[in-house]
Amino acid sequence: MSPTVVNDFTVTVATVNGSGSASSNTILAKTVFRMGVPVTPKNLFPSNIAGLPTWFLIRVSEKGYQARTGTHEVVIALNAETVAKDAASVRKGGVLIVDEKIAGGITRDDIAVHKVPFAELVKPFAPDPRLRKLLANMIYVGVATDLLGLDRETVMKVVADQFAGREKIVKLNQEVVKVGLEYSRDTFDAAKCPFKVESRDLTRDKLFIEGNAAAALGALMGGCTFVGWYPITPSSSVCEELIHLAKEHRVVGGDHRFAAVQAEDELASLGLVLGAGWAGARAMTATAGPGISLMAEFAGFGYYAEIPAVVMDIQRVGPSTGMPTRTQQCDVSSCLNLSHGDTGHIVLLPGGIDEIYEQSQQAFDLAERYQTPVFLLSDLDMGMNYWMAERFAYPERPFDRGKVLDAEQLAQVKAFARYKDVDGDGIPYRTLPGTHHALAPYFTRGSGHTETAAYTEDSDEYQKVVDRIKRKIDGSVRDTPAPIHEGDPDCDVGVLHYGSTRFAVEEARDMLAADGIATKAMRVRALPLHAEVVEFVQSCRVVYVVEQNRDGQMADIVRLKVPGSAGLIKKVLYYAGMPLSATTVVEQITADQREPSHV
Amino acid sequence: MSPTVVNDFTVTVATVNGSGSASSNTILAKTVFRMGVPVTPKNLFPSNIAGLPTWFLIRVSEKGYQARTGTHEVVIALNAETVAKDAASVRKGGVLIVDEKIAGGITRDDIAVHKVPFAELVKPFAPDPRLRKLLANMIYVGVATDLLGLDRETVMKVVADQFAGREKIVKLNQEVVKVGLEYSRDTFDAAKCPFKVESRDLTRDKLFIEGNAAAALGALMGGCTFVGWYPITPSSSVCEELIHLAKEHRVVGGDHRFAAVQAEDELASLGLVLGAGWAGARAMTATAGPGISLMAEFAGFGYYAEIPAVVMDIQRVGPSTGMPTRTQQCDVSSCLNLSHGDTGHIVLLPGGIDEIYEQSQQAFDLAERYQTPVFLLSDLDMGMNYWMAERFAYPERPFDRGKVLDAEQLAQVKAFARYKDVDGDGIPYRTLPGTHHALAPYFTRGSGHTETAAYTEDSDEYQKVVDRIKRKIDGSVRDTPAPIHEGDPDCDVGVLHYGSTRFAVEEARDMLAADGIATKAMRVRALPLHAEVVEFVQSCRVVYVVEQNRDGQMADIVRLKVPGSAGLIKKVLYYAGMPLSATTVVEQITADQREPSHV
């Protein structure tokens, strides 16, 4: 028997989607969380509605690592179609909990195989086969509770919370969990199971929340008043959750203090948002790659006509429809330069759930301050999975509505030229439609215009405006989140990363350090890049830019920013669609450290 | 009196658009051309239909230079609104021909001012004021013929050709030209006019043709069978001319050997083209920036599903609607990486009208060989102006239809996997819908697919395909037009350019050489970049990348291709919308040579 492994393993549940296992899996994960032990679930689901193989990973990590490991210590196998593969995936010395009906072909003797008669166990509770299927999932919650030593009361409380308000269902589920638990206790020897969860106090004051819910809450607190959207995986839940929150918290005396319009497509989504932003709402949309492409024309209009807008892109695997339920960071360069002609947008790159919450508030401030579309890039991994996060802070600062002149201010300043650089920061003043002052009205257009918003085809007038816009966007580094340094500044091996890559990189750096490879890191949080990135890269002998796309999009952006960096920068890429694991990062960096590639 | 300047000056005609001056201007330019003297007209017109100021430049250059000069030796001023500015624009020692009715305020004594009573002269020919306006333009043709010493018979022949088939109109116009000519002879002293056109034999066997007409003819000869399009300046005439040619040359016994569909927008244009290309037509569209943006989603579909398509982008000033009748090269980077996710397209960059003709044939071969959308980038300057070009060659080679398997071949090879790399070049085989063989049918999709075209969400299967596509596109340098070297290979000052920038650069290099600054040049003709570009850049101490956009899009592409080039590459940019002039290039390079900027 292998030695006991406490709070450091992954439980993988293999089922078919639409079978109701999502609740059970969440219950398992949340139980670990409530036991004070860091846990990270990941739902690897197919792009259909029901009937295809799906996997749910629950990583338990006392050290707080949140990346996918790529190994499977405990596997719960309920899917006949994939059971062979699932059984094979169990790590040597691991545990397999399997539906006895599909366990026929399993021959591994290097793991513990626990066969469970799911159907039989739930039969007494449900004559209806559909309900029986649903309840079968609660059986494995019980078995896992027993084998892994989960806290029984906590499990029951989590079940109660999960179905809160539906007493009968709570009861039924709790009973079935108990049946599973008891079956396991009677049949298996939990003491022999080497994987255990032991209570700790490491998650107190933490949240357990999906990135998309954090984005929605951020938008709510950030004062978003308008959302124009079109459903697309993995972004839909941002808008759905935001609408849900707004209905709860923004209805006063029957009046809605928000407007949500489900558009006919993404061209219309961004059109709606720009119209609303132009007229003074704090407006946003959320989408994924195909939507970004459809927004290209309007993005250039927003850039050139200088209209605030927040666009959240929850990235998935491209190109084209790609793999809609797999994760990548593949829209960085398309968002940065979205639209024909010379453009260049502000892009926010939150790395982790608390940053999603913070930056989705800040995005509205930036959009209004810089009067431009702001792109916030999350991804499927962060957006649709539950994560641990520091408890969100209640925002203290008022909204930054940017340089808006109202009638009173106009009466004082007595001058207004919509597209003029008055303050030397490239940012002009604007007025909102409906402002009652003779100076206020102006005409907005995506065609050539002068500083006073008049139509022009004059070379100099045109150039004055586009040059100023470039200065304006370049200047946004004043307000966008600065990159985060980590590690010994004197170290000369750098790792540059962003977004969800953070989790694998942090773990990978620990593993590398343990292997004798010291690194320092910089996590980029916004584009255009800050000056610190130049310093960082130039202070290194080699910089590994880790990202989840095929072409090394960020690496190229960094190269263009840092002269002479071509020889320093090495692309560490993973783009096969699963959440990035630390070992993938470690392997590539170690290989290169042993035998440096010449770029 | 200034010394006589023969065959080296610019005639500028200032009128309002919609006044019918286009014919007269073309007649003037074509007369010079037929006199064997190199000439380049440029129409600087506003983005409306009638009534706004417009300028027409006719550069006469014995040396064959074709760029805009930025100077105006002879100005013909007919527009009251701009006459002050136009009079001021005449170069010292130059000549102004002006409508006497608007000549009141002109006070320059450093130029020759010739006032012409246009209205009076044409009155006898046209009672109708509209016709009178049209005919007035022929008066200045006559005056210019006299003053510049144009060949009278040639002018009359060109007038006859211009209105061929409409005998009465020919007569009328010829008569009015004569009136202008005689008025000038009786009133002014042509001998005193220092600017003269003298016959040469420098344009024999040359064509005088707009870039868009060349593109259309290329498409016709290249076997284009389908065009899906949506009107947009400056691209519309590509499709209109192509349809015109096809109606003339592709109708056999009432059957049309082509299909042209005017789409409802550019999304539909590219959708039509991809549908047609997939089903085996040689299909194209032409558009400008806003259309490119709208094609973003479909471009990624074409890339990933590997469907041939030809997209011609006749660039104009961006971003957004920008200045639709001004020129830029601002869509290079958006075309190169059009669409979300990792993409990377083949981009052709013809520099000059004969290359437009050649490449718009070749584009169809490349699209079918590489089974991918191919972008051909022209611009307003090349597309909508007349240019001299080497006589186009009748194509000798058969079409390259790429790797298409028909029923017979399938019967022989007995295997077909749509997305498999059989030949090691990354290019798979395809079949056309309608092929009658059991192996032929396959399913095309923009979602994850295997080598056998089956749906997949498997990481490895997905990656195999996208990796191969990257190899395939990288390999296209085998067949795309290689860059052109010019100048002494040992010289260490490089100028890199592409597209219409060629004309200014060639002249600028002569001017620089005369100034003692020797340069060598590389003209890039396709993306992805060829290896020669790396060699070229690395052989230089400094490389000026000359282009017509704000952000130096090509310079960045080159920097990413050539490690260590950041310090070498300097951006020489012009993006104010007028055709690039050699002096603009010379000024920037000279300034930098004197006081090198540190990039």
Place this chain on the structure above:
Amino acid sequence: MSEADSNALGLAKKDYAGAKSTLCLGCGHDQITREIIEAAFHSGVDPFNVVKTSGIGCSSKTPAYFIAQGYGINSVHGRMPSVATGANCANRHLVTLGVSGDGDTASIGMGQFCHAVRRNTDMVYIVENNGVYGLTKGQFSATSEKGVRKKGGDVNEFAEIDLCAVAVELGCGFVARSFSGDAKQMVALIRAAIQHEGFALIDCISPCVTFNNLSDSPRGFDWLREHNLKLHEVGFVPEYEAQSVDQIPGKTLRVDMPDGSYISLSALDESIHDPTDIQAARRVLERDRLDKGHVYTGLIYYNPKSEPLHEVLHLGDKPLSLLDESELRPGRQAFDGILQAYT
């Protein structure tokens, strides 16, 4: 219509003027510009509350040519409806005037048009319909009639899209067809459309003198002057005048609007077309379709009962654009409650 020098707001007609037009001399669109100015002046619309939206085209340029004291947004080709809808949500008090072309609406904009109708955005939507793409020099648009010949000889081979017919099927509450040359009808229709709460379509035939004005073109001036069949004489009586009108002359239909104003429709022959009858509206449209010799103008369909978007969205009186953090951020307690679900 009183010819007073100043309107209810004390503004003169010139206060509704815009920049000088750069369209071709004689373009129908310039007539509509004048009609909009006239209507806004007479209806006493507050210019500062006006939002002028458009797409791209000769027609779409015109918002720069009227009501300079309003707020204009000339967006991208065919996508004005979404921009207008967004603006309207941000501030429901804005009077939203949309100007589009037939290419802008019926070709590239067909999808957005249909969906704006479906959402019932509270706006006046004028299609300046000339059957061609003016700005790109005369290609046929989707509202060109089949068989129509262009200068140069090309013949349009596809059937026209009748935007009014589509709008009626999509539940639009205000559907009118007019002719730019009929100022009286247009001014009345625009005034009524402004009053209508919801999406009001005016499909106005507006000849392109440069590219589609052949004497036999059903979108040309000559043809229209001869073949324009008015369904009725349209008048608009605002609420404040409606009180004093105690009698409607014979053979006149009075169509009441929710705010107390009304549209008066006088017969021009035996029958008066009643726009509140959807079957009658469909018959008119069918007659128009079959009768190649005429175009029928007037208020085709009117249904005041369609709920405008801002009501569907329950927007309050204070515009979204003016709400601040105290009005938008849930309090600390509510915030804690939200977080509770995530522990």
Place this chain on the structure above:
Amino acid sequence: MSEADSNALGLAKKDYAGAKSTLCLGCGHDQITREIIEAAFHSGVDPFNVVKTSGIGCSSKTPAYFIAQGYGINSVHGRMPSVATGANCANRHLVTLGVSGDGDTASIGMGQFCHAVRRNTDMVYIVENNGVYGLTKGQFSATSEKGVRKKGGDVNEFAEIDLCAVAVELGCGFVARSFSGDAKQMVALIRAAIQHEGFALIDCISPCVTFNNLSDSPRGFDWLREHNLKLHEVGFVPEYEAQSVDQIPGKTLRVDMPDGSYISLSALDESIHDPTDIQAARRVLERDRLDKGHVYTGLIYYNPKSEPLHEVLHLGDKPLSLLDESELRPGRQAFDGILQAYT
């Protein structure tokens, strides 16, 4: 319909099968898949000539599930009409079957849909209409009826777009509504639609069992089984059988198709809806709109005289896709003639 084991081409029904469906058990879309297979088999369509086009959605996945020996192209969301039109132009002999969803067609695809109708692309266009976005998990689509409640309680606040009504207004020559559960009607309609030269719309209500199947949902199975009012019993008689049928039973309307086949419509009550009468078609659609208690299915409108796109384009017999340089390049003399104009 003969129940022979093999059809005119000697193919068995299994030769029309596709890959295994991955849709939810019981999804209406799977019924339609079976109906397409049935129709293609019985009509003896050559699979190699079939092109299956779609957008994105659960419905749009189904082309993979029928006629594996045909050529499928699953394009992007809402833009299948353009792709199908392009393919059809490249090779006019291809039998083009388009499958779309209500979101794919009536929301994002509205513009392309309208224009494909207007162009009259020769294709069968089936909308698998469930009133929701299935694949993105149940948001309301533009064909959802107003006031309809979703699982979870949300209520749809916007009026539905009736694609049949829009298609009729846009001049579509073949407009049918059906129900996925009515295999007999669907098979007959699909067979007739394949025969129709031009754009043939079948708006087929196809319940989403997972997201829109509440018992009171007008897009749910229970409701439909009870409230489906058939306009007539639809039958299709192919050309080769049409000869041998010498008499049409009483109360049956025979609608001839240009190739000699015909559609037989048998009365189910006193009257038979005659689809060749556009006014009758409009009345049916209006009845359907007002009568919230029923959905009317059958062939709503039929007009064989609309010229399909490939005829408008004068495409010859040899597909464009197979023409080579000898057929496409003008000869040297012609080429010189072209260049002459540029000297």
